[in-house]
Amino acid sequence: MIRDLLSYEFLRLALFGTILVSFLAAFVSPIVVYRKMEFIGDGVAHATFAGLAVASILSSDAIFFGVLSSVIFALFVWYFSRKNKFSESSTIGVLLPVFMAFGVLLLSKSRSYTVDLSSYLFGNVLLVNKSDIFFAIGVIFFTIIVYLLFWRDITYYIGDEKAAKFYGIKVNLISLFIMFFVSFSVVATVKISGIILMGTYIVLPGVFAKITSKSFKGIILKSLLFSLVSSLTGFTVAYYFDLPPGPTIALTAFVALLITTTLKRK
Amino acid sequence: MIKIRVENLFVKFGEYQALKGVSFEVKAGDFIGIIGPNGAGKTTLLKVIIGEIKDYTGKVEVYGKMGYQPQLNTVNREFPMDVFTYILLPVYVKNRRFTRKERERALDMLKRVGLExxxxxxxxxxxxxxxxxxxxARALLSDADILLLDEPDSGVDEMGKNTFYELLYDVKKERDLTIVMVSHxxxxxxxxxxxxxxxxxxxxCHAPTEKISPDKLKEMFGQFDLWIRADKHYEVEHRERSI
Structure with missing residues (x-):
């Protein structure tokens, strides 16, 4: 594997991309899990599909259109739930099929319909290119800056939003940052995990950290450990057994979580 | 000295009228209990006072610094936040960091509420x-002189309630607090x-406790289960006091 990594750039990019996405997952997943936003992560992932389809039709930049559609989706959800127009889950439930249907309709007119659909739905780590790597690095920087500046604000937002709002934490701003944060992370992750398997990165590390940690810092570290170990193990297994990496990483992460849960109970 | 003044307050959510023409004043040192059945608008009134609801007509004026204790079920108990960090929220909002002095003050406050x-x-x-x-403790750390408590007893056993109210009375005296409490x-x-x-x-009604009785409340509100249950509670307490 090491010889191949040295010889083939696409393999190096795939591995590097997987590591970067694991870092992103470590930051985003705990917030998603503790704020019970799992459905939003799923919704944003599906919304990305519409942007990717537009990019495919126009033969244009997938990241730009992916970000655009996921941010539009996230803003809709944020606006309607914050303004108490509809519940968060109802808004997601209504918009998710709309974005997905839009994407499928567009892609059905594309010549590479079957190939693209499969790659987007289940991921294709070998399609990771340099732009994806730069984008993921950019999102990680953005995320780290937000965490450094608003670490305690995020703590209070997750721990007791109502009191946080009363005492002056800008909870609307924090929740907007988090929406952007989830959207960017989903776009950065979509080539590796695919839309359907997005939970591997958006939910599982957070669940693992929740079971095993007793502090917010511990949660981030455990989440990072989990996503890195399961991604790299899945990646290696996929390489040696010639399996698709996305689903292999997803199953590896699930097995790791299952083992942890079982050991924890004992 | 007036601490809160509400004049002709109307709140409407769509077609639903939550509050109609509510007017009252709260004086310094008052300990006000707001009661009413479910959907009476108690929490809505509190939300208007703390500024969470801004869409209303009428006048609401607050003279002093407010401390707020939302219902306990709003706390995300799954999230691993320690008590020290939890109570330092108002200090963090003010200074964006915790100085040594503030930490010591927070520890003193925890001692004061028996949670050192x-x-x-x-x-x-x-x-x-x-x-x-x-x-x-968190509300007191904000240096509030007006405390707003939203159903502080939900999920608390009798012993916990007694300890809490003894403490509340003591700090009320020490700090000359004005308290507005919503309760079922x-x-x-x-x-x-x-x-x-x-x-x-x-x-x-808006009257000193000794000038009002549960019977009068029943006349006003009808035979709600809530009132009957609460009335029994009152009778037990009343008997204990008489003895």
């Missing part, structure tokens, strides 16, 4: 009564508060 040994426990590991006292528990309000406000969308 719980400073580094997780909020999720506290009992309902302990969490109630931690919330009070009519017996408790009769026992603890100096003034009672009966709310059911509009204000039905």
């Amino acid at each position: 040994d719980k400073a580094y426990s997780l909020v999720g590991d506290l009992s309902g009564g302990e969490l109630q006292r931690a919330s009070l 528990d009519i017996g408790l309000v009769f026992k603890e508060c100096s003034t009672i406000m009966c709310l059911n969308k509009t204000l039905h």
Whole structure:
């Protein structure tokens, strides 16, 4: 594997991309899990599909259109739930099929319909290119800056939003940052995990950290450990057994979580 | 001295009229209990006072610094936040960091509410009564002179309630606090508060506790289960007091 990594750039990019996405997952997943936003992560992932389809039709930049559609989706959800127009889950439930249907309709007119659909739905780590790597690095920087500046604000937002709002934490701003944060992370992750398997990165590390940690810092570290170990193990297994990496990483992460849960109970 | 003044307050959510023409004043040192059945607008009134609801007509004026204790079920008990961090929220908002002096003050405050040994426990590991006292410590750390308590007793056992109200009385005296408390528990309000406000969308009464009786409340509100239950509670308490 090491010889191949040295010889083939696409393999190096795939591995590097997987590591970067694991870092992103470590930051985003705990917030998603503790704020019970799992459905939003799923919704944003599906919304990305519409942007990717537009990019495919126009033969244009997938990241730009992916970000655009996921941010539009996230803003809709944020606006309607914050303004108490509809519940968060109802808004997601209504918009998710709309974005997905839009994407499928567009892609059905594309010549590479079957190939693209499969790659987007289940991921294709070998399609990771340099732009994806730069984008993921950019999102990680953005995320780290937000965490450094608003670490305690995020703590209070997750721990007791109502009191946080009363005492002056800008909870609307924090929740907007988090929406952007989830959207960017989903776009950065979509080539590796695919839309359907997005939970591997958006939910599982957070669940693992929740079971095993007793502090917010511990949660981030455990989440990072989990996503890195399961991604790299899945990646290696996929390489040696010639399996698709996305689903292999997803199953590896699930097995790791299952083992942890079982050991924890004992 | 007036601490809160509400004049002709109307709140509407769509077609639903939550509050109709509510007017009252709260004076310094008052301990007001706001009671009323479900959907009476108690929490809505509190939300208007703290500024969470801005879409209303009428006038609301607050003279002083408010401390707020939301219902305990709003705390995310699954999230691992220690009690020390939890109570330092108002300090963080003010300074964006915790100085050594502020930390010492927070520890003193935890001592004051009897939670000094719980400073580094997780909020999720506290009992309902302990969490109630931690919330009070947080409100006091904000240097508030007006405390707004939204059903502080939900999920707290009798012993926890007694400890809490003893503490509340003491800090009220020490700091000359004005307290406005929303509660379902009519017996408790009769026992603890100096003034009672009966709310059911509009204000039905606003009088010192000794000038109002549960029977009068029943006349005003009808035979709600809530009132009957609470009335029994009151009778028990009343008998105990007479003895």
